[in-house]
Amino acid sequence: PIYFDYQATTPVDPRVFEAMKPYYKEEFGNPHSDEHSLGWNAAKAVTRAKEQVASLINALPEEVLFTSGATESNNHVFAATMMANKTDRRTILISSIEHKSVSEPAFFYAELLGYKIVELPVHPTGLIDMECYKKLLDEDVLLVSIMAVNNEVGTVQDIPALSNLAHEQGVLFHTDAAQATTNQLIDVLAWDVDFMSFSAHKMYGPKGIGALFIHTALLSSLPPLLHGGGQQNGLRAGTLPTPLCVGFGEAARIIAREIETDIIKYNNARKALINGLIKNKIKFKVNGNSSNTHPGNLSITILGFNASELVNAMQPYFCLSTSSACNSGTNSSNSTTLQRIGLSEDEIACTLRISFGKETNIKQINFLTKILARNTKIKKKAIQ
Numbered sequence: 001p002i003y004f005d006y007q008a009t010t011p012v013d014p015r016v017f018e019a020m021k022p023y024y025k026e027e028f029g030n031p032h033s034d035e036h037s038l039g040w041n042a043a044k045a046v047t048r049a050k051e052q053v054a055s056l057i058n059a060l061p062e063e064v065l066f067t068s069g070a071t072e073s074n075n076h077v078f079a080a081t082m083m084a085n086k087t088d089r090r091t092i093l094i095s096s097i098e099h100k101s102v103s104e105p106a107f108f109y110a111e112l113l114g115y116k117i118v119e120l121p122v123h124p125t126g127l128i129d130m131e132c133y134k135k136l137l138d139e140d141v142l143l144v145s146i147m148a149v150n151n152e153v154g155t156v157q158d159i160p161a162l163s164n165l166a167h168e169q170g171v172l173f174h175t176d177a178a179q180a181t182t183n184q185l186i187d188v189l190a191w192d193v194d195f196m197s198f199s200a201h202k203m204y205g206p207k208g209i210g211a212l213f214i215h216t217a218l219l220s221s222l223p224p225l226l227h228g229g230g231q232q233n234g235l236r237a238g239t240l241p242t243p244l245c246v247g248f249g250e251a252a253r254i255i256a257r258e259i260e261t262d263i264i265k266y267n268n269a270r271k272a273l274i275n276g277l278i279k280n281k282i283k284f285k286v287n288g289n290s291s292n293t294h295p296g297n298l299s300i301t302i303l304g305f306n307a308s309e310l311v312n313a314m315q316p317y318f319c320l321s322t323s324s325a326c327n328s329g330t331n332s333s334n335s336t337t338l339q340r341i342g343l344s345e346d347e348i349a350c351t352l353r354i355s356f357g358k359e360t361n362i363k364q365i366n367f368l369t370k371i372l373a374r375n376t377k378i379k380k381k382a383i384q
């Protein structure tokens with residue numbers, strides 16, 4: 001089948017896979033064994049990988065904590081900030097369209113540790129309601145968490161503006177950038193964030209590894225994420241998975257060099273699909289924001305056609321989805337983003353998420369348009 005679900009995950013780039021291979025075989029040493037060459041070689045590879053990942057986001061290597069993925073990074077931000085807080089601040093602001101790996105730990109730790117979570121409303125575009133945000137940012141707020149790019153409709157937030165406002169009030173700022181590494185070169189200094197989560201498998205790297213950027217100023221004030229042998233400067237104990245670290249590093253190196261051409265590719269694919277749908281007289285609505293949006297994402301509502309049924313009917317040829325992978329499997333009305341940007345239950349049930357990647361080409365788009373047109377016409381005939 002042709003893959004159109006790059007926001008759920010991306011394939012491992014063949015160059016990434018090649019770079020990882022030796023660390024499963026001849027270079028299998030424990031990167032924390034410091035008495036022999038196999039250990040030293042693995043340690044060198046991990047150090048280099050951390051430098052590559054840090055360099056992609058303009059951070060220092062010691063500001064990058066390797067985790068198992070964005071879910072773990074997000075969980076840690078809430079646990080760590082709420083536990084380490086020595087001020088009277090007791091409110092956490094999160095956007096109302098966060099991925100569950102942000103909202104679930106936020107509510108969990110807030111209840112456990114005695115904090116209040118307030119969700120920030122968004123406009124129908126998916127952009128944060130700035131007036132409301134400014135009003136809610138007061139001296140009781142400890143931390144703000146707003147995703148950089150939405151995983152369902154692709155809306156890109158203005159992170160520097162949002163973090164600036166938070167810092168004016170002495171508030172910590174975290175962003176979940178799991179979907180943001182493929183549509184822009186991230187600069188954590190320019191973004192002025194305190195924490196940032198991201199994940200290798202969303203950027204042509206392996207599954208099972210991600211990172212949490214922690215600003216140097218905060219490194220010494222946070223409790224460890226995992227207690228044990230003191231690896232990663234005592235912040236997250238456990239033997240690092242050398243092959244995964246190396247793969248993440250290589251994926252970061254490649255994306256830094258190729259992102260501009262990738263973005264052109266995504267934009268062309270998105271435009272071609274929209275034009276194809278128009279040409280085929282399919283009645284659809286594009287969800288999210290018309291300008292600042294991830295070009296690799298297209299969320300469309302085709303009223304009258306149940307998206308689960310469409311995805312299922314087209315499944316032999318295509319991998320498409322109704323909402324985020326973490327919500328799917330039941331039905332698309334589980335989507336919080338679509339609800340929060342104001343779609344009705346009917347519209348949500350008729351919404352497809354199509355995403356484009358490095359491998360997407362015009363031939364595939366034309367085929368998708370053709371099959372989509374066929375599947376949205378058969379039913380029309382049946383009801384006429």
Ligand code: PMP
Binds near residue numbers: 200325
């Ligand atoms: N945040 C967002 C916005 C995501 O899209 C995802 C992946 N679906 C995650 C977090 C979780 O990432 P991971 O799979 O690396 O835990």
